Amino acid sequence: MSLIEITEVRKSFGANEVLKGINLDVEPGEVIAIIGKSGSGKSTLLRCINGLENIDSGSISVAGAQLQPDEIHLKALRLKVGMIFQQFNLFPHLTAGGNVMLSQMVVKKTAKPEAEAMAHKMLERVGLAHKFDAYPDELSGGQQQRVAIARALAMQPIALLCDEITSALDPELVSEVLAVVRELAAEGMTLLMVTHEMKFARDVCSRVVFMHQGRAHEIGPPDAVFSNPKTPELKQFLGML
Amino acid sequence: MKYVFDFAWLGQYWPVLLKGIGITIELIAVGAVLGVALGIFCAWARALGPGWLRPAITAYVELIRNTPFLIQLFFIFFGLPSLGLQMSELQAANLAMIVNLGAYSCEIIRAGIQATPRGQFEAGASLAMSPIQTFRYVILVPSLQRIWPALSSQIVIVMLGSAVVSQIAAEDLTFAANFIQSRTFRAFEAYFVSTAIYLLLAIALRQVLAAAGLLIFPRRMRR
Amino acid sequence: MIEFSLWDILRNLLLATRWTVLLSLVAFIGGGLVGTLLLFMRIGKRRALRLFARYYVELFQGTPLLMQLFLAFFGLGLFGIDVPAWLAAAVALILWTAAFLAEIWRGCVEAIARGQWEASSSLGMGYVQQMRYVILPQALRIAIPPTVGFSVQVIKATALTSIIGFVELSKAGTMVTNATFQPFTVYGLVALIYFALCWPLSKSSQILERKLNVAHRNH
Numbered sequence: 256m257s258l259i260e261i262t263e264v265r266k267s268f269g270a271n272e273v274l275k276g277i278n279l280d281v282e283p284g285e286v287i288a289i290i291g292k293s294g295s296g297k298s299t300l301l302r303c304i305n306g307l308e309n310i311d312s313g314s315i316s317v318a319g320a321q322l323q324p325d326e327i328h329l330k331a332l333r334l335k336v337g338m339i340f341q342q343f344n345l346f347p348h349l350t351a352g353g354n355v356m357l358s359q360m361v362v363k364k365t366a367k368p369e370a371e372a373m374a375h376k377m378l379e380r381v382g383l384a385h386k387f388d389a390y391p392d393e394l395s396g397g398q399q400q401r402v403a404i405a406r407a408l409a410m411q412p413i414a415l416l417c418d419e420i421t422s423a424l425d426p427e428l429v430s431e432v433l434a435v436v437r438e439l440a441a442e443g444m445t446l447l448m449v450t451h452e453m454k455f456a457r458d459v460c461s462r463v464v465f466m467h468q469g470r471a472h473e474i475g476p477p478d479a480v481f482s483n484p485k486t487p488e489l490k491q492f493l494g495m496l
Numbered sequence: 497m498k499y500v501f502d503f504a505w506l507g508q509y510w511p512v513l514l515k516g517i518g519i520t521i522e523l524i525a526v527g528a529v530l531g532v533a534l535g536i537f538c539a540w541a542r543a544l545g546p547g548w549l550r551p552a553i554t555a556y557v558e559l560i561r562n563t564p565f566l567i568q569l570f571f572i573f574f575g576l577p578s579l580g581l582q583m584s585e586l587q588a589a590n591l592a593m594i595v596n597l598g599a600y601s602c603e604i605i606r607a608g609i610q611a612t613p614r615g616q617f618e619a620g621a622s623l624a625m626s627p628i629q630t631f632r633y634v635i636l637v638p639s640l641q642r643i644w645p646a647l648s649s650q651i652v653i654v655m656l657g658s659a660v661v662s663q664i665a666a667e668d669l670t671f672a673a674n675f676i677q678s679r680t681f682r683a684f685e686a687y688f689v690s691t692a693i694y695l696l697l698a699i700a701l702r703q704v705l706a707a708a709g710l711l712i713f714p715r716r717m718r719r
Numbered sequence: 720m721i722e723f724s725l726w727d728i729l730r731n732l733l734l735a736t737r738w739t740v741l742l743s744l745v746a747f748i749g750g751g752l753v754g755t756l757l758l759f760m761r762i763g764k765r766r767a768l769r770l771f772a773r774y775y776v777e778l779f780q781g782t783p784l785l786m787q788l789f790l791a792f793f794g795l796g797l798f799g800i801d802v803p804a805w806l807a808a809a810v811a812l813i814l815w816t817a818a819f820l821a822e823i824w825r826g827c828v829e830a831i832a833r834g835q836w837e838a839s840s841s842l843g844m845g846y847v848q849q850m851r852y853v854i855l856p857q858a859l860r861i862a863i864p865p866t867v868g869f870s871v872q873v874i875k876a877t878a879l880t881s882i883i884g885f886v887e888l889s890k891a892g893t894m895v896t897n898a899t900f901q902p903f904t905v906y907g908l909v910a911l912i913y914f915a916l917c918w919p920l921s922k923s924s925q926i927l928e929r930k931l932n933v934a935h936r937n938h
């Protein structure tokens with residue numbers, strides 16, 4: 256059984272069918288890059304997996320738990336899958352440490368000392384232990400995104416969804432975030448990431464999914480996808496035509 | 497004009513004024529805390545709450561915002577007892593102020609909630625927080641911070657509006673002024689002094705609210 | 720003892736509503752005129768006038784309207800005139816309304832001026848010309864929704880004049896209550912009449928505001 260099983264998932268916004276039957280199984284420890292043109296449905300797919308959008312048909316399960324739109328199922332799912340956003344979405348009224356501690360205390364009812372210890376550990380892991388007491392607006396974009404990663408990790412998810420997490424960053428800050436992701440991948444974290452960093456995808460990912468017009472148009476190991484694309488759409492996307 | 501101003505009565509009646517000031521402060525303290533609490537609840541219900549609750553909240557807010565406080569006060573104090581809801585003058589005054597501020601602050605706070613970037617809700621959700629938890633721990637404080645100046649002004653307005661509770665014989669500052677003028681026949685002086693006190697109270701209240709803002713929101717807002 | 724039907728009550732209240740409406744109009748129009756004067760002092764070049772307008776607004780916004788009514792009532796009395804309640808009510812409400820309108824309008828002028836000032840002074844216009852041709856026409860547009868919105872506050876404020884003895888809707892409510900001993904019904908009806916006067920204005924203000932916002936976005 257795969258860790259994440261996505262079967263025939265369809266999603267429309269009004270008359271606009273954005274996902275037209277997606278199938279994808281992710282094994283534990285896999286790192287999957289999702290690439291594709293703007294509007295092809297990459298974000299929507301990730302948001303569906305995290306229950307931020309309701310799917311119209313098909314099924315999604317994570318570690319055997321079915322995605323269902325009620326609060327109890329959503330909570331169970333989100334405890335297993337963390338999400339990191341393009342715009343960081345840190346909580347502006349809390350310090351870096353506070354951001355990482357909040358959901359542990361609120362959702363898992365972890366006692367404050369433990370949550371604090373965990374926050375220190377996770378910030379350490381992303382190289383920001385010294386910024387525990389800094390507020391988001393005192394941090395650079397790269398640092399904010401690393402705090403967001405620490406915040407997701409503190410919930411001890413079995414998989415992470417990353418939606419263009421370096422796209423809002425100044426170019427010189429991209430590498431510090433990617434380095435953290437690379438490390439996570441090496442430690443065996445299951446990752447699903449929408450990215451435009453092709454070199455990174457090639458180096459780190461086990462598989463690449465090319466999305467086109469709401470379908471998983473081509474799936475394969477990075478070498479095959481990047482060096483030997485089969486469909487004209489992917490060739491065009493990669494600038495080979 | 498031959499009128500000679502006479503403030504000699506102050507020597508005898510200052511304790512009366514002091515008591516009135518105390519009650520006015522008490523009224524606004526209770527009214528502000530509970531009124532804003534009610535406003536937070538209503539703002540949540542109207543912006544994010546269950547569908548069946550929203551029309552009821554909307555009706556309440558519109559009704560209060562489009563009728564005079566004096567009539568709300570009379571309705572509560574004179575009208576409600578016929579439903580078996582008897583209360584003292586001060587309780588009625590408190591209730592009227594809470595209900596009034598609740599409606600106004602609902603609209604102000606709702607604007608703050610609606611200005612919240614969508615990503616904040618989504619970040620809360622993706623961390624497995626329930627919608628209520630997300631509201632309580634993620635959305636509420638920055639929303640309040642956004643609208644704190646407007647909310648503060650409204651609280652000052654309600655404090656000044658509380659002068660009319662003297663009309664149901666709640667013994668506030670205006671009641672004290674009425675009492676003094678009926679004893680001394682120095683109406684203009686009595687109201688002049690109490691007006692000045694209200695002005696000072698308003699200035700002080702603004703300061704207190706600004707300080708409270710600094711205490712509750714230790715950080716300046718981003719952007 | 721006389722029996723009062725609901726219709727008797729309502730008729731009496733509606734008759735008194737005329738005075739609420741009339742007083743609101745007087746306060747709003749008079750307040751608008753005095754408010755305009757204050758506005759020009761407030762945004763003008765003369766420091767003394769600016770300060771005067773500023774403290775005027777602060778004073779009237781920082782004290783209870785009820786106190787202003789009392790002071791008008793007893794203060795005018797000091798001149799030896801026997802002041803009728805309607806006169807004190809009208810004077811106090813006009814001065815009070817003026818303070819709020821001046822402040823609302825100043826906000827509008829400043830919102831426009833911030834962006835337009837440099838543009839128009841670089842065209843070589845003088846202060847008065849800039850005001851007349853550039854700032855005020857635009858400020859007028861954005862001032863309409865909050866001004867309409869404030870008219871609701873004026874109508875509600877007239878209720879306080881009942882306390883100095885002017886017979887309008889609220890006072891009639893008290894009088895009818897004393898005659899009928901039906902406070903729940905009477906004050907309920909009074910509230911509904913105020914609501915019927917105020918709500919359409921509140922809604923119009925909101926709709927105007929929304930239209931204006933849309934128009935601004937389409938620029």
Ligand SMILES: Nc1ncnc2c1ncn2[C@@H]1O[C@H](COP(=O)(O)OP(=O)(O)OP(=O)(O)O)[C@@H](O)[C@H]1O
Pocket residue numbers: 268271273291292293294295296297298299300
């Ligand atoms: N909440 C929404 N309501 C309506 N339409 C939406 C919504 N979210 C996304 N869409 C539409 O769905 C389509 C796919 O959007 P999505 O954000 O998934 O694309 P994407 O592949 O992530 O693109 P990008 O690379 O620009 O982020 C787009 O046409 C978009 O306009």
Ligand SMILES: [Mg+2]
Pocket residue numbers: 297298299418419
């Ligand atoms: Mg996207």
